[in-house]
Amino acid sequence: MSTPANPDTELIAGLFKEFYADSSADGSSSPLTSHGISEYPNDSKEISPPVHPDAQVASPHAIQPAESASGGHSAGSEEAYPFGEPSCYRDENRSSGKTATKATPSSALPYTDDSLSGSEFYFLKHTGTSGSAPPATAPSHPGRGGALSALDVEAIRADFPALHQKTNGKPLIFLDNAATTQKPQSVIDATSHFYSRDNANIHRAAYELAERATRAFEGAREKVRDFIGAADAKEIVFLRGTTEAINLVAQSYGRKHIGAGDEIVITTIEHHANIVPWQLLAEQTGAVLRVAPVNDRGELILDQFASLLGGRTKLVSVGHVANSLGTINPIEQIIAIAHSFGVPVLVDAAQSTPHMPVNVTALDVDFLVFSGHKVFGPTGIGALYGKSALLEAMPPWQGGGHMIRNVTFAKTTYQNAPEKFEAGTPDIAGAVGFGAAIDYLQNIGLAPIAAYEHELLVYATEALQSVRGLRLIGTAANKASVLSFVIAGLEPEKIAEHLDRQGIAARAGHHCAQPALRRFGVEKTVRASLAFYNTLQEVDVLVRALHQLKKA
Numbered sequence: 001m002s003t004p005a006n007p008d009t010e011l012i013a014g015l016f017k018e019f020y021a022d023s024s025a026d027g028s029s030s031p032l033t034s035h036g037i038s039e040y041p042n043d044s045k046e047i048s049p050p051v052h053p054d055a056q057v058a059s060p061h062a063i064q065p066a067e068s069a070s071g072g073h074s075a076g077s078e079e080a081y082p083f084g085e086p087s088c089y090r091d092e093n094r095s096s097g098k099t100a101t102k103a104t105p106s107s108a109l110p111y112t113d114d115s116l117s118g119s120e121f122y123f124l125k126h127t128g129t130s131g132s133a134p135p136a137t138a139p140s141h142p143g144r145g146g147a148l149s150a151l152d153v154e155a156i157r158a159d160f161p162a163l164h165q166k167t168n169g170k171p172l173i174f175l176d177n178a179a180t181t182q183k184p185q186s187v188i189d190a191t192s193h194f195y196s197r198d199n200a201n202i203h204r205a206a207y208e209l210a211e212r213a214t215r216a217f218e219g220a221r222e223k224v225r226d227f228i229g230a231a232d233a234k235e236i237v238f239l240r241g242t243t244e245a246i247n248l249v250a251q252s253y254g255r256k257h258i259g260a261g262d263e264i265v266i267t268t269i270e271h272h273a274n275i276v277p278w279q280l281l282a283e284q285t286g287a288v289l290r291v292a293p294v295n296d297r298g299e300l301i302l303d304q305f306a307s308l309l310g311g312r313t314k315l316v317s318v319g320h321v322a323n324s325l326g327t328i329n330p331i332e333q334i335i336a337i338a339h340s341f342g343v344p345v346l347v348d349a350a351q352s353t354p355h356m357p358v359n360v361t362a363l364d365v366d367f368l369v370f371s372g373h374k375v376f377g378p379t380g381i382g383a384l385y386g387k388s389a390l391l392e393a394m395p396p397w398q399g400g401g402h403m404i405r406n407v408t409f410a411k412t413t414y415q416n417a418p419e420k421f422e423a424g425t426p427d428i429a430g431a432v433g434f435g436a437a438i439d440y441l442q443n444i445g446l447a448p449i450a451a452y453e454h455e456l457l458v459y460a461t462e463a464l465q466s467v468r469g470l471r472l473i474g475t476a477a478n479k480a481s482v483l484s485f486v487i488a489g490l491e492p493e494k495i496a497e498h499l500d501r502q503g504i505a506a507r508a509g510h511h512c513a514q515p516a517l518r519r520f521g522v523e524k525t526v527r528a529s530l531a532f533y534n535t536l537q538e539v540d541v542l543v544r545a546l547h548q549l550k551k552a
């Protein structure tokens, strides 16, 4: 893969037109960066209004007035509402101008059956183990259907013990799922069962416990293989998580194939885990990092990405979903373009694997990495997928037990992949829990999960428009359930502290994506990241809590 093929520029141009017709209009002024990480100037062009395209076409709606909320604020109280009354109740605050002029009951929320009937996900049904309890969304959001009722969220929530507690005296609303996810009881049980019954070190002993532990560990590898559609379990390497997996590729593949003057292409909106390992490699080898820009919605400008590729490009490493913005990158097109230049692609799937189906074979991706703790499994475990031929040609990156074939003081020979990359005792119980998490997700189905979360995202995006002074950072047309925002005049940390007092766990900070946020002229945001166990009611509580903010 190290020799670039002859680029077929017409084919590439055609691809752009077909897949990304409007990107250049937005992004043509965005600078290209050739060395290291750029500080993108905040475009002088007006930032796109923080309105999700889907939200714009949605029917007008009104959120329950604050009198029903926890704060008990009266209309017109400037003390309670520093920016005036919640704007969802006012026509003038709606970009569409179609909003209801006064508070309406939640039964008048906009997502009627009609509005959902056109959904591409409308046909999807929950295939999981859920019982006959009504969907959690049904009681206070009648009239909503489609994906929202296709998942039995009440039954799902019952599987997650951590969700059923109070923090600061209020029912916990966990909206920090991009950082880590809560664990279903089945994952907790699988880990606990391993330690109480099967615990032994793997691969190295003939007794029954060791055999059980080995079977459980290798069984988890098979589950990961199946989860991402890999051809062979040997293509799955267990590691600590996404960060370690990217570092492995940088230090093993990179040190072998990427030299002085060679280029690695990433994007502006990467997590630091997909920036710093390449910078370390660049320092070590003299390679150069090239950064593809995004437009004002946070969407990759595909033609400018392609214009960075050339004879010196040795690797493209790109996030599937941006953790700070929610942008879903068009990885099919990215991979097709990179491959047309003979360049292999690593996809950081840390934020996509919890939310949507990912299939490495269909994608024809070269490397794919993700973390167990973000797919409702334990911390400390994750996976690297690599095509067999690539993994076999890569040198080990850490030495120790298990990764060797034969050791003498003169020379050591190594196992094949994946063992070659798994020196020392791995997180065996973590792998077992990881496998249980995959079972759990597959039992529900990633497609219904994606559909449900999309509806939550559309609803939340629209509802957040009602908060005076709120600016969404990241308004890509194709987005996962991440809502990153700032509110004029308020520090993100203060907002997060206020939310915490309401029992709402949301993150404030740079989300390990400083260049991404700086592209939008901010250092920090508040980020509410939703999972399939979150509900419309929780979104309502979040929005009401934001309406109650006092000026810091």
Ligand SMILES: Cc1ncc(COP(=O)(O)O)c(C=O)c1O
Pocket (backbone or CB within 6 Å): 178, 179, 240, 241, 242, 243, 244, 271, 273, 274, 319, 321, 322, 323, 348, 350, 351, 371, 512
């Ligand atoms: C897109 C992305 N990549 C990489 C990481 C790093 O994952 P981990 O800390 O599990 O290694 C994260 C974590 O938030 C992420 O969101």
